[in-house]
Amino acid sequence: MSEECLFCKMVAGEIRPDVVYDDEHVLAFRDINPQAPVHVLVVPRRHVATLNDLEEADAALAGRLFLAARRVAEQEGVAEDGYRTVVNCNKAGGQLVFHLHMHVLGGRQMGWPPG
Numbered sequence: 001m002s003e004e005c006l007f008c009k010m011v012a013g014e015i016r017p018d019v020v021y022d023d024e025h026v027l028a029f030r031d032i033n034p035q036a037p038v039h040v041l042v043v044p045r046r047h048v049a050t051l052n053d054l055e056e057a058d059a060a061l062a063g064r065l066f067l068a069a070r071r072v073a074e075q076e077g078v079a080e081d082g083y084r085t086v087v088n089c090n091k092a093g094g095q096l097v098f099h100l101h102m103h104v105l106g107g108r109q110m111g112w113p114p115g
């Protein structure tokens with residue numbers, strides 16, 4: 001755990017987000033500032049700051065983020081219509097919280113390219 005990390009505090013139970021899915025490896029909770037009717041963040045329980053910090057040994061963890069995103073989409077009822085997953089990395093990528101997370105956005109039509 002990283003002491004000052006917001007999402008580590010959620011994983012540790014010090015801050016209680018609106019959790020929609022959790023297991024041994026990941027936690028998924030509603031974004032506090034939703035950009036779509038469904039906006040969930042999937043985070044690894046272990047602190048990994050950015051996508052740049054993922055290593056070969058984390059291949060299974062990376063896969064678990066995707067599997068949890070799929071599960072959340074099914075649970076939230078957007079899997080069939082479609083949804084978007086996003087991982088922002090560092091400043092130009094728009095990353096604000098430096099604990100790796102996958103956004104799951106659904107319930108509206110997404111535009112492309114994103115701004």
Ligand code: 5GP
Nearest residue numbers: 017029030031032033088094095096097098
């Ligand atoms: P990023 O820009 O780093 O990819 O996304 C960070 C996300 O975390 C943003 O969508 C933001 O709304 C969300 N967020 C920031 N603080 C909190 C919080 O305290 N609780 C929850 N549930 N989401 C947060």
Ligand code: ZN
Nearest residue numbers: 005008047099
């Ligand atoms: Zn963290």
